[in-house]
Amino acid sequence: MQKLRKILFPFSLLYGGIVWLRNKFFDWEWISSKAYEFPVICVGNLSVGGTGKSPMIEYLIRLLKEDYRIATLSRGYKRKTKGFYLLKGEEEAIQTGDEPLQFKNKFPNIEVAVDENRQNGIFQLRKLQPKPEIILLDDAFQHRKVKPGFSILLTAYDSIYAKDLMLPAGNLREPKVGAKRANIIVVTKCPESLTVEKQQSIKTKLKLKTHQNIYFSFINYAEEITNEKNKLKLEDLQQKEFTLVTGIAKPKPLVEFLKKKELNFIHHNFPDHHNFSEKEIIALQKEDFILTTEKDFMRLKNVISSEKLYYLPIKQDFLNHKTRFDKEVLQWVNSNL
Numbered sequence: 001m002q003k004l005r006k007i008l009f010p011f012s013l014l015y016g017g018i019v020w021l022r023n024k025f026f027d028w029e030w031i032s033s034k035a036y037e038f039p040v041i042c043v044g045n046l047s048v049g050g051t052g053k054s055p056m057i058e059y060l061i062r063l064l065k066e067d068y069r070i071a072t073l074s075r076g077y078k079r080k081t082k083g084f085y086l087l088k089g090e091e092e093a094i095q096t097g098d099e100p101l102q103f104k105n106k107f108p109n110i111e112v113a114v115d116e117n118r119q120n121g122i123f124q125l126r127k128l129q130p131k132p133e134i135i136l137l138d139d140a141f142q143h144r145k146v147k148p149g150f151s152i153l154l155t156a157y158d159s160i161y162a163k164d165l166m167l168p169a170g171n172l173r174e175p176k177v178g179a180k181r182a183n184i185i186v187v188t189k190c191p192e193s194l195t196v197e198k199q200q201s202i203k204t205k206l207k208l209k210t211h212q213n214i215y216f217s218f219i220n221y222a223e224e225i226t227n228e229k230n231k232l233k234l235e236d237l238q239q240k241e242f243t244l245v246t247g248i249a250k251p252k253p254l255v256e257f258l259k260k261k262e263l264n265f266i267h268h269n270f271p272d273h274h275n276f277s278e279k280e281i282i283a284l285q286k287e288d289f290i291l292t293t294e295k296d297f298m299r300l301k302n303v304i305s306s307e308k309l310y311y312l313p314i315k316q317d318f319l320n321h322k323t324r325f326d327k328e329v330l331q332w333v334n335s336n337l
Contacts, residue, residue: 008169016166019174026144034119035147038126039134039336041329042148044141046161046178047171049272050249051154052188054099054295055219055316057138061107063326064134064333069111071132073121074100074139076114078273084115084124093299098273099138101298105228118146134333141181142174150332153182155206156250157190157216162205179206184328185214189253192218194319213328216319221257225291225310227301232310237263242289247274247296254293254312265291276300 025031041060045051057072064070076085076097087096087104096104096114104112111132115121118140125132137148155161161179164170179185187202194216203214224231238261246254247270255267268284270276273295276284281303284290289308292300297311318325 005165005169009165012166012169015168016172016175019166020177023144023174023178031144033144033147036122036149037336039150039333040122040137040146040148041134041333042137042140042146042151043154044137044139044151045154046141046174046176047155047159047164048167048173048249050159051156052217052219052316053139053154054102055314056152056154056186056188056217057099057103057136058106059316060136060329061103061110063329065107065110068333068337069130069133070107070136071111071113071125071128071134072100072103072136072138073118073125074112074114074137075116075118076100077139078275079114081114082116084113084117084121086124086128087112087114092302094275098295098298102294105298118143122146133337141178149336150184150329151182152184152186153179154186154188156188157194157202160187160202160205162207180209182212183332184325185212187214187216188219188316189250190216190218190319192319194218199319213324215321215325217316218319219253220315220317221254222313222315225312227297227306227310229306230310234261234263234312237261237265237289237291240289241265242291243268243284243287245284245290245292245296245300246270247276247299248272248293251293258291274299276303 026033043053043056061070079097080094087100089104089108093101100112100114113121113125122135125135161176164172166172199216208214223234225234241264244265244267249272251269284304292311294311300309
C-alpha cells in the first residue's frame, strides 16, 4: 500500500493543485457563490465517505424540528432521476438516493429534497408554502456555488484529515486548508473511552482557527433491531446465525460492535451506496435472516421479505460538550432568522 501511494502521489499533487485553484477562484470571487438571508447549514467533510454525515443531519433535525420548519437538501447520490425532486416518502431508493429516503421515512413532517444543483434546490424549496425556515445541506462542503451561513465539517476518528493525502494516493477530495471554511469541526466515530488528553492531541493536529470549535462524537447503537413493522432485541440474535449486509463506506465499527455482542454472522460487504443487482437480490432472498444498516434497508425493503429483513438503528451522540454544541447551533440559527 505504501509503495502504491508513492506511485500515485504525483497525481495527488496535480489533483490537489487543481482543486486548490478552483477554491481560490471562489475565495477571490472570480466564480460567484450565492449567500442567503436565512439559515443554511452545511454538513460535509474533506474526505470521501464514511464520516457520519447522515447521523449528523438527523441530530440537527431532532435539535431543530420542534421549533422551526426544516428542510434537507441532498444531491441524491446514485439516484436514477435528475433535477429537483421533493420526496413523499413512498419512493424507492433508486429514485431519490438512500439517505434522503431515510430522512423522509424517519421524519415525515419535514421537507426532504434532492437536486444536484444546490442553488436550484434551495430556490425550489423556498417556493413551498409554508416555506422552510432552515435548510440543511447534506454533503455540500465542496459545493462552493452555495455559500452556507454555517458549516459543520466532519472527520472520522480513525482517519482524521490532518494525516490524510489527496486523491488518489489518499482519501481527501480537497486540500486540508479547506477546513478553514468550517465553523465547527466534529471528530466522529470516536471510542467512548477517548481520553481528554487524546482529544487535546487531535485538536492540536487539526490546527483549528480562532473562530472554530471542536467536538467529539460517537455512534450510539440501539439495543433493538427493526424493520418498521416489528422489533427484536439484539440479544435475541445470539441464538441464530444470520447474514449481515452492508453497503456503507466503513462497516468496520458495526462489525466490531456485533462481534462484541458475541453474535454469529456472515458478512456480505458491498461498496458505499451500492445498487443491488437482480442476481444479488435473488441470492439475498434465499437467506434466512438479514441484518443491515438503515441506509441499506432503504434499498432492500421492497425486494426482501420484511419477515427476515431488519436494520440496526444508530444515533450520533457527543462524548462531552453536547450542550455547548446545541447552544452554538441554536444561537447562530436564532441570530439569522
